Amino acid sequence: MNSPLETHIQNQVLIRPTKFSDDLKHNNKTFQHRADYYEMIKYINTFLDEDTNNRYFLLPGIRGVGKTTILIQLYEYLTKEKQVSPTDILYITGDNLKRMSNSSIMDGINSYLDIFHNATVESIDKKIFLLIDEAQHDKDWSIVGKILYDTSKNIFMIFSGSSALELEYNADSARRMLKMPVCPLTYSQHLKLKYDYFKNTISKEIIDLIFTGKLPERNLDIEILNIYSSFKNYNPKELECFMQYGGFPSSFNQNTNETIKTVIDMINKVITTDIDNLKGINGQTTYLASQLLYFFALQNPGEISKGSMANHLDSNKMTINKILELLEKTQLIFHIEPFTSSAKRTTKPFKYYFATSSLKHILSTNLGNANLEAKEAYMGKLFENYVASSFFNLKNRSETMYNTYYDANKKNVDFLVQKGLETPVPIEVSWGKKNKSQVKTAMKKYKAPYSVIISNTTRKIVKEDNVIYLPIEIFSFM
Known part of the structure; x- marks a missing residue:
């Protein structure tokens, strides 16, 4: 008679995959693939064709x-496009292993190898794939990955799960794995998934415009209108809705109240489960983490000293610093530093932003604050967060080194973006009318040959007196 673990592994390999196609559809509409999927495909194809050291991957988010959708799409690619036998792929989740058989990830892998290959990690002589979802439920997942990587070159493994994975892996694993964070959707990714596939051919031109000052040769506003016209049931206020409720694929099939509940529940789980399970973390720390997120949601984007945060939350700077580090690792927030010398940078406060503007909006809405401000002023705050997260995502997905800073001078601009060691580009963000005095001051200060104002007040790209006016609708396709 099979043990609970053996039964579970057999079901995962022989029965569960027959349900995968249903997991990739909603109302008979198949989900589109996001960029992270195509990135993983490249590594899978290399592994199938040759020996490679790139066979241990971490997908936190x-x-x-x-993340789960990506893993299932990769399973479908392996079986349908590459004709890999289902018995050469193990898809398991850490929570189900615990719940159904009280077993570890390593127990599940050993059982799979024994049942389907009559082999061990040391003796497996064919290429197999391990897709481990919700890996954070096993505290030893990173040790398992290290052992598998060091023992066999025939195992391609992906560990996926909540951002708690970022908080747990050790140095030995870090040297062997390739980490590929799955971030909230960008606006163009959002459009692709919601309105079916379209090829974003203008992203490179927008990046070139920002970092070289060279205007595109074609009318990008017309290109975008053509893209929108190809969508069925396109919402003319899609960008505004995205800044308030977007970033998460689940929002496509939910109304705004459902999206708010889903995101608030997600944030609470990150705090009460992912962070709370760490050693040295207590209930007071997780309570402060929640309060700090709401504090950020209600603030204007700007410099906030850790001392001010500590006073506001009746805590101390050491605790606040620890919480901020944890929240950044969970990918709920990120920071940008002042543009100054390395020595002075450590003495100045950071600016903190949410991973996507919708997190700020939904937390504000949950407190009722979103209804208290004038719409233009409030949307301006969301817009600044959106621009900050767009540059943050660009840095994460680009092979070229980009950095985003804030301007610590008086009469400052919102951002300074820099490619490598090149002259920084002053960036001003405007929801509503904005004059060019701040960018002109920054151009003189940093000897920048041009600057950019990203605004919702123009539909076309215009360059006047070395100031480029870039419509938000075009910037959003970066």
């Missing part, structure tokens, strides 16, 4: 960003 905020709950609800679509």
